[in-house]
Amino acid sequence: MNPPTTQYEFLGPPGALAVSLLAPATTYVLFFACNENNACLPAVDTDRVVAALSDRDWWFSLWDTDAALIYLGWYVFCILAWAILPGDWVKGTTLRNGGHQWYKINAFSTFLLALGITSGIIFNFGPQAFTILYEKWVGFLTASIAMAAFQATLCYVASFRSGALLALGGNSGNPIYDWFIGRQLNPSIGSLDIKSFNELRPGLILWVLINISMACEQAVRRGGIQNVTDSMWLVLAFQFWYVADGLYNEPALFTTMDITTDGFGFMLAVGDLTWVPFVYSLQARYLAFHPVELGPIRTAGIIAVNLFGYWIFRGANGEKNDFRNGKNPKNLKYMDTKRGTKLLISGWWGLSQHPNYLGDLVMAFAWSLPTLFDTPITYFYVCYFLVLLMHRQRRDDEACHKKYGDDWIKYKKLVRYRIFPYIY
Structure with missing residues (x-):
């Protein structure tokens, strides 16, 4: 055990x-x-x-x-x-x-x-x-x-x-x-x-x-x-x-x-x-x-960036939680695995393997923008968070490969990008 x-x-x-x-x-x-x-x-x-x-x-x-x-x-x-x-x-x-x-x-x-x-x-x-x-x-x-x-x-x-x-x-x-x-x-x-x-x-x-x-x-x-x-x-x-x-x-x-x-x-x-x-x-x-x-224009722009990140973050997590609880209100596509479980391959989860991480990173960037660019230190969190999530993604990839075997290889051919669609 x-x-x-x-x-x-x-x-x-x-x-x-x-x-x-x-x-x-x-x-x-x-x-x-x-x-x-x-x-x-x-x-x-x-x-x-x-x-x-x-x-x-x-x-x-x-x-x-x-x-x-x-x-x-x-x-x-x-x-x-x-x-x-x-x-x-x-x-x-x-x-x-x-x-x-x-x-x-x-x-x-x-x-x-x-x-x-x-x-x-x-x-x-x-x-x-x-x-x-x-x-x-x-x-x-x-x-x-x-x-x-x-x-x-x-x-x-x-x-x-x-x-x-x-x-x-x-x-x-x-x-x-x-x-x-x-x-x-x-x-x-x-x-x-x-x-x-x-x-x-x-x-x-x-x-x-x-x-x-x-x-x-x-x-x-x-x-x-x-x-x-x-x-x-x-x-x-x-x-x-x-x-x-x-x-x-x-x-x-x-x-x-x-x-x-x-x-x-x-x-x-x-x-x-x-x-x-x-x-x-x-x-x-x-x-x-x-x-x-900041003034009204910069304030509005920063709010828009944060809302964009939150939309991705909450939308991705909502799809995942619904699917894990046996619900699929958006009729998302999925693939069956030999373990008897299913993996999402459409919606947010068809764009990348971790779209919730993408939303998190966009929001983190928005949190630093109110400090403007007088110092790079206030952007430390964004840089650290990027490294953290990339490391976590690799840990998750290794764990899923052990868990699903050949099905995980097949899944990665269907959902190619790890975090950033068309980039990484």
């Missing part, structure tokens, strides 16, 4: 160790390379970097006890909301041991509760009462990395208990690699599934709260909410809608590769808890100290 892993990803243990160090380091680099004290241009002052890294006080400055306690309180709030707020229980896909994981659906309710509390704070005490996420950014960032490392270690140790179902890709026997990639498939505490909980709640909702805090910081600097720039409102609206859409459609998560295939290790933990809220909010943080006025 738990065969040993024979193939490595990320170039094996050395690559896993490198990513484990570089991913957190990159989040710090993005802050120190782009803040109100510099021009946010990709220039490196080597002497200053060496001086900082060799200074023990600088390392201690990355930790903020107040921020760590607030972050811990936020995580506890998410757990309590999961436990207390009502929600349906949904059965996940069939596991290879014949069992199923059950998931409580109330992420959107948690989101609304968090927004209600945040709105109450701002309404009663003014925007200056919610700028703390800007003021203690580094402290919150460090706290999230510590939480990710703690959870990855806890789940790795717990995976050695009797009866644990392991991830096929995380049972190599190398502790560094398995800790990073995730040894256990579905670690849980009671009925709380740790992996799906982290995917949707603490980091994703915090992303929106950070954006709101950045808008509050800009409002304080510019004399009130009424003076918040159109560019900041665009970023808030785009990313708010993206998060709200994902949380509202929570059941769609349970058929993704993260849930069905990957174990829960540092890779997913730091991605969910650190990377999502503190990297994806880079545009809002930049606009907090570098306000940009």
Whole structure:
């Protein structure tokens, strides 16, 4: 039931160790390379970097006890909301041991509760009462990395208990690699599934709260909410809608590769808890100290780009979810496989193997456009996301080839393009 892993990803243990160090380091680099004290241009002052890294006080400055306690309180709030707020229980896909994981659906309710509390704070005490996420950014960032490392270690140790179902890709026997990639498939505490909980709640909702805090910081600097720039409102609206859409459609998560295939290790933990809220909010943080006025024409153009991406993203995911649930309202064409399953070969899924990735990338580009082109750093997310999705596409291609065999080769002849129609 738990065969040993024979193939490595990320170039094996050395690559896993490198990513484990570089991913957190990159989040710090993005802050120190782009803040109100510099021009946010990709220039490196080597002497200053060496001086900082060799200074023990600088390392201690990355930790903020107040921020760590607030972050811990936020995580506890998410757990309590999961436990207390009502929600349906949904059965996940069939596991290879014949069992199923059950998931409580109330992420959107948690989101609304968090927004209600945040709105109450701002309404009663003014925007200056919610700028703390800007003021203690580094402290919150460090706290999230510590939480990710703690959870990855806890789940790795717990995976050695009797009866644990392991991830096929995380049972190599190398502790560094398995800790990073995730040894256990579905670690849980009671009925709380740790992996799906982290995917949707603490980091994703915090992303929106950070954006709101950045808008509050800009409002304080510019004399009130009424003076918040159109560019900041665009970023808030785009990313708010993206998060709200994902949380509202929570059941769609349970058929993704993260849930069905990957174990829960540092890779997913730091991605969910650190990377999502503190990297994806880079545009809002930049606009907090570098306000940009777009005007109606540029605003309309950026909105059009975002809506185009969302149309692709939601249309593709809608077709996929309907088809997986036995529905085919558009009478889409499909091919039968020897496994008895079907693969879509028309509609959005006839244009490329991953049209939802294309929509995601177009939206990501639209989120960066409100910062204009004074710095390339605010476009880091788009570049990173492109690399991530290309890597994920290759992982999916390999997994599907093993799953479908010759049928997958036939499928790729029918749907030739991987992400970008007629390009890639």
